[in-house]
Amino acid sequence: MPRKPHSSKQAALLFGALIESADRWSHGYDLLKQTGLKSGTLYPLLIRLEADGLLEAEWHPPVPPARAPRHAYRLTSDGLSFAHAMVAARATRAQASQRGSAT
Amino acid sequence: MKSKIARMVADQLPQLMPDDQRQWGAAMRSEIYAVEGANSALVFAIGCIWTCFNERMKEMEFKLKLGRYAMVAYMIIVAILLSASVSNIYQTHAPSGMVFIGLMVAFSATAFWTILRGADALIQAASSMLILNLSAYVMLQSTSVGNDVWVNLDFYRALALEGIGIWGALLLGGIALWWLPRSKYAQAT
Structure with missing residues (x-):
């Protein structure tokens, strides 16, 4: 059975970070620090989310000491609903497995 | 030295990404200047190369x-x-x-x-x-x-x-x- 898209543990970490900063734009490095993911994991996730219309990205002018414009990200409204649903589903699964291991 | 290598690597990222994803290469390149510490910058650049390779592999x-x-x-x-x-x-x-x-x-x-x-x-x-x-x-x-x-x-x-x-x-x-x-x-x- 094909895996549900964006259902990995890494995607859940990213969704968590993006939900926290849903009202503002985040940069790639901020998301790396928040999630603890490596750039080789984070950027493919961002690319897929943007391609699926769950994330919007735009260029922001440089703010010193930065010298170059930076790409910034935030969830779209669809993305926000999807992220909440994924995080909730993950929490439910975690609770169910905890109950299962306790019995 | 390490941050110089990281930036040299990062400069190549837009060219390494597939044509329709060049802006993502540019996004990773610009982000390297925000990364704190030479070691972290190098690890970041290597991860970005890996991203480019994976995206290319989909073609x-x-x-x-x-x-x-x-x-x-x-x-x-x-x-x-x-x-x-x-x-x-x-x-x-x-x-x-x-x-x-x-x-x-x-x-x-x-x-x-x-x-x-x-x-x-x-x-x-x-x-x-x-x-x-x-x-x-x-x-x-x-x-x-x-x-x-x-x-x-x-x-x-x-x-x-x-x-x-x-x-x-x-x-x-x-x-x-x-x-x-x-x-x-x-x-x-």
């Missing part, structure tokens, strides 16, 4: 190119290994040396022919060499020539058998390179 054309050059590299390595032992073998036994020179030339020629003409050339060369190796193996199995002519008959049988394996694998690779762009999978991606 059929890139996979085919990679497959083609991997096979070419393999044939060149085999040719180099053979050339390393040719002079010693030739001094010990000239006819055996000639066999090794022939094999070395066959691998080198096939490698360059594959660079020029791609899968068709690989299929042609590998099928010809497969037939040649099969014939040699059959001939060596049925031969009654003594070891005074053939330094070691078993060795030549093993060499022919190995040739069947190597050229058979290259033939399958050539068929895969020929078939993949025509497959349903390629049309879907």
